Amino acid sequence: MPEQASNYIIALCGKGGVGKTSIGAAIVKLLLTDPENRVLAIDADPAVGLATALGVSVAKTVDDIRNDLIKRIKAGEAKDKAEVLASLDYEMFAAIAERRNLAFLAIGRPENEGCYCQVNHMLKDILVSMADNFDYVVIDGEAGIEQVNRRVMKTVTHLLLVSDASRKGLDVAKTILDVADRAVCYRQAGLVINRLYGDDEYKGLDIPAPLRCLGWIPEDRTVRLTDMAGNSLLDATDGPAMAAVRQCLAEMGIGFGQSNEIGRCLSAF
Ligand SMILES: Nc1ncnc2c1ncn2[C@@H]1O[C@H](COP(=O)(O)OP(=O)(O)O)[C@@H](O)[C@H]1O
Ligand SMILES: [Mg+2]
DSSP, X not given: OGGGOSSEEEEEEOSTTSSHHHXXXXXXXXXXXXXXXXXXXXXXXXXXXHHHHHTOOOSOXXXXXXXXXXXXXXXXXXXXXXXXXXXXXXXXXXXXXXXXXXXXXXXXXXXXXXXXXXXXXXXHHHHHHHHTTOSEEEEEOSSSHHHHHHHTOSOOSEXXXXXXXXXXXXXXXXXXXXXXHHHTOOSEEEEEEEEEXXXXXXXXXXXXXTOOEEEEEEOOHHHHHHHHTTOOGGGSOOOHHHHHHHHHHHHTTOOOSSOOOOOOOOOOO
């Protein structure tokens, strides 16, 4: 279970459009400020938005590797299990895109359920052992934790639930936490509210129990404009969202070598 993991496996989940990819990219950027950190970013959303946010290009997804193997199995070419495993291992490492001390892997489309379970298991085993090579793994989830569990990793150390100020967003976050609690698949979970215009808005929110709120991220023009231009947040000037993401992570005990003080959002705008 997660207690055994010596690295951080952070998964971002929440309703579509609330800011998972943007906050995921911000987390990666913060982690990369320490050149010693080995960081693996995994895009588990078929839309592959994290690649753009991080300025990496995807040549092959895990789904491409899976489909190639299935074709080979169907053609009777892949028979020996050890050989298949070795070639999968090689292909998965080859599919990693690199940008300085960042490694990036895209999962691709969801697989057809029910068939080729053995291939899926092998791929997941490789992902788990791959994660061991990194200090931090940041997973941009599709929506719920089920997808992350099924397609990427059974357990994560930190589940970061993201919501905007909407009732729907908060309810989705609560449902995801319920599911995660039933599956006991995380060590710590926290909620982050994105795109607020001030502390008054934050104080007025009715956050469903037992969600633990880590803080809030301000509406940040830099994030929006960078996304509009299809640029990477890694290359953008830091706006107020970055400092707020840093503080939310500090609430979960994830620091970045600088002051780790507990606090809410910096009202930096
Ligand atoms: N703090 C923020 N300030 C301004 N715009 C934001 C912020 N966070 C996200 N956005 C914008 O909201 C939209 C959805 O964000 P995104 O990260 O793609 O959400 P998700 O991955 O949850 O679908 C994008 O256009 C993004 O630029
Ligand atoms: Mg996204």
